[in-house]
Amino acid sequence: MFLQRQAVLTWLFVALLGLTLISVVEADVNITLEDTAAQITYSPPACGLTLASAGTETQGQICDSAWRIITAPDASGGTLTTTSGPTDGSGGLIPQLFLSVRALALHVKTSAASNAIVNVSVSTSNPIVTVRSELNSSLRFISIIGLPEETVTTLSLTFVESNLTTTLGIDTIAVTISDNNIAPFVSPSLPPPTSLPTVTPSIVIPNSGPGAPSSPSGQTSGDIAAEVLGAVMGAVLIASGVFFAMFYYRKRRRPAQSNTEEKADT
Secondary structure, eight states: OHHHHHHHHHHHHHHHHHHHHHHHHOOEEEEEEETTOTTOEEESOOBOOSTTTTTOOOGGGOOOSSSEEEEOTTSSSSEEEEEOSOOGGGTTOOOEEEEEEOOSEEEEEEOTTOOOEEEEEEEEETTEEEEEEEEEGGGSEEEEEOOOTTSOEEEEEEEEOOSSOOOEEEEEEEEEEETTOSOOBOOTTSOOOSOOOOOOOEEEOOOSSTTSOOOOSOOOHHHHHHHHHHHHHHHHHHHHHHHHHHHHHHHHHHHHHHHHHHHHHO
16 A cells, blocks of 8 residues: 555656656747848838848939838847838828737837837737727837737737827837747738637836836846746755655654554564
């Protein structure tokens, strides 16, 4: 009987250790898209979609689109895609940005000069879920969390006109996915997959000042080391708990066996 219970405790320890190792392997991954990434759709189309040509138009090739790519030394990838509103060259179309993904979260980084109001919208088609919020792009970081990774989510940013001249500059968009997501990016024309339970995402407004979050450009080696260390420490604590439980059980079991043997002798 004792050997059976010891075997059960041993298998319990192995199972707990296995779950801990799985938690070490599974982790979220951040993919950072530069402003000129092919996955991002600008409407109307932006001028000069390469770093080499951005901001180098001659007088006869002046960009008159509502979206314009400019060089920026402080930008993450060397360029920013900016807009100050509709232009005659774009037929008066209101500037918009679209990105369709299967992801857990999205993080939009705007330029330091951004001060325009933007309408941020995230939506899914099946099930139909839409969340909208108007934000000031001077926040620098706009995060959308709680997305259902199993279905296609479309992010749209729409420039909101005002009586003042304002600017919206796109630096990067970071996409958070699980490490087993092999196809996070999809064409906006693709239909979403099968119906899923409704999940309502949240648009996060960061605090300004020193407490504002840093750019989620990806996990640093320190972040990964901290996750692994935490998982390993958890495994050690679980193993120690199981060991002391077995030791305590055996310690109590031995006196009981001795008393039984003495009674049998008498």
